Amino acid sequence: MYGKPLPVVSVPRQPAGTFEYLTTKKDELVGWARKFSLFPYPFVTACCAMEFMAVSASAYDTDRFGAALPRFSPRQADLLMIVGTVTQKQAPILLKVYEQMCEPKWVMAFGVCATSGGFYQNYASLPGIDKIIPVDIYIPGCPPRPEMVIDGIMKLQDIIARGKHPIINDKF
Numbered sequence: 667m668y669g670k671p672l673p674v675v676s677v678p679r680q681p682a683g684t685f686e687y688l689t690t691k692k693d694e695l696v697g698w699a700r701k702f703s704l705f706p707y708p709f710v711t712a713c714c715a716m717e718f719m720a721v722s723a724s725a726y727d728t729d730r731f732g733a734a735l736p737r738f739s740p741r742q743a744d745l746l747m748i749v750g751t752v753t754q755k756q757a758p759i760l761l762k763v764y765e766q767m768c769e770p771k772w773v774m775a776f777g778v779c780a781t782s783g784g785f786y787q788n789y790a791s792l793p794g795i796d797k798i799i800p801v802d803i804y805i806p807g808c809p810p811r812p813e814m815v816i817d818g819i820m821k822l823q824d825i826i827a828r829g830k831h832p833i834i835n836d837k838f
Contacts, residue, residue, distance in 0.1 A: 671741040672697050697827040700744075700770070704819070704826075707743030707767070709760060712750025714777040717809040731819050740766040745822070746799075751779040752792045764799045772822055775805045777810055784808060 676739045710718060722728055722736075738744040740763045752760055764773070775795055778784040781791035795801060802825065807817040 672808075673681075693829050696735075701823045701827045702730070702731070704772075705737070705743045705747045706745040706747050706774075707763070708736050708747050709742050709748055709749065709752075709763060710747075710776075711752060712779060714750045714779070714809040716814070717812060718749045718776065721812045721815045724816065726816060728816070728819065731816070731823065741768060743767060744771050746771065746773045747776050748773065748795050749776040749781040751784065751786055752795055753790050754792060755790075757792055757798050760795065761798050770826075772774045772802045772826070773799055774805065774818060774822065775801045776805050778806055778808045781806060782813040785820070 692828060708718060718724065740746070744767065746767060758817065764771070773795075775781045778794050779786065779791070783791055785808075789792070796820070803818045803822045805814050807814055
């Protein structure tokens with residue numbers, strides 16, 4: 667229903683009247699459970715907020731991906747969505763929010779301003795949030811379409827299910 671079923675390692679055959687059980691690798695089971703229980707924390711600062719609201723609306727419905735209920739406390743969230751321009755004054759606040767999140771945590775740069783600074787090439791704006799915190803998923807666009815955001819959530823779910831961090835694990 668929501669993707670690939672749990673991987674089954676062995677199904678022991680037992681006589682009638684006894685219980686049957688499935689065994690699987692613990693990491694795959696935990697990855698599968700985390701994949702559909704994302705709790706986003708929206709760090710919304712600019713015009714991309716309109717598209718962020720559109721993604722949560724009924725037409726695109728992020729609830730089917732397990733990412734519907736935004737948390738407004740970083741201690742209850744595991745997905746930090748930076749939506750819009752981040753200025754130099756907001757950078758320490760963003761870093762503090764990131765540090766308050768519990769592990770495991772993932773970061774999504776939503777829009778070209780969060781990804782690379784956008785067309786604000788001046789002293790006041792941050793040229794991409796990856797200058798201060800690690801980013802797992804980049805969603806380009808000004809503003810990005812809701813389909814792009816859903817695609818980014820699905821790619822992040824694949825990363826979570828595999829239990830790999832693309833920045834760290836691919837280098838080693």
